[in-house]
Amino acid sequence: MILAVDVGNTRIKAAVFEGDILVNNFVFVRKELQKNIQNILKKYKKIADLIVSSVGDVEKQLFLEFENDLKVHFISHEDPFPFVNCYSTPKTLGIDRMVLAAGATIQFPNQNRLVIDAGTCVTFDFIDENNNYLGGAITPGLRLRYESLHDYTAKLPLLTLDNPKGLIGKSTSESIHSGVVNGLVYEIDGFIDEYSARYSNFIIILTGGDTDFLAKRLKNTIFANSNFLLESLSQTFQYKNQK
Known part of the structure; x- marks a missing residue:
């Protein structure tokens, strides 16, 4: 399973995926980021990868604190894209x-x-x-x-x-x-x-x-x-x- 997290200018959106299927999605404010991700990981124990895209100023370290539980990936300009x-x-x-x-x-x-x-x-x-x-x-x-x-x-x-x-x-x-x-x-x-x-x-x-x-x-x-x-x-x- 994959946990996808998008850090926007105003809110943080997240979704759990099983293959191409969206299992559940969430919206929360920045100060609740760690608590909400912890709750998601407790509920969906099969999540193996955390994928992050960010246009906001949330520090990467907040996500890297979950590295003991799963693999953390930040989408960047250096990644391959299909265009x-x-x-x-x-x-x-x-x-x-x-x-x-x-x-x-x-x-x-x-x-x-x-x-x-x-x-x-x-x-x-x-x-x-x-x-x-x-x-x-x-x-x-x-x-x-x-x-x-x-x-x-x-x-x-x-x-x-x-x-x-x-x-x-x-x-x-x-x-x-x-x-x-x-x-x-x-x-x-x-x-x-x-x-x-x-x-x-x-x-x-x-x-x-x-x-x-x-x-x-x-x-x-x-x-x-x-x-x-x-x-x-x-x-x-x-x-x-x-x-």
Whole structure:
């Protein structure tokens, strides 16, 4: 069994895999990392490998403390990936984006893929049908948009995610919800429309913490899977082992 752990900017996500099957998944905050991993290992005693991808600042030593119980692996830029990295600054490409690109390449062969990860930031990553990673885009996610409106203005309140009551906000709060939510939805649909106009044989994969909230609002047909990063992390590790 494999325990895959993704350290994001806000939360830590983990999943237990038996082969390609996701057995269980977990979400927790950083201060609970060690306690939660200990609890997972106690419940699933057959876990032999801990695979970590991280864009956060959690120290590796926190994971290495489990080396007496299992093998610990950190996905890095030096690992083999199933695509050609055509990014002009390949060492700056986030490991999470590389893992997502790997999963898209493995799961959806011989087609153009756009992976949209809707978390703290929303990232767009494009891998063509010849398995060339070409790049993408990064934009603020829903939470960052709410926070920035509050942090960089004098009087706008800090709101939490909610459904807009309509296109036209009839109060300051309604206007913020409309601007933040509808603005990001229109932005994502605009990106998808532009990619779709340029490329055929095309699939769009939506993942990340805001997947369920955004998926039903997008006009385009997408493959929505909030666990796609964790699944991709397991597949990237298996690909690495095969090489």
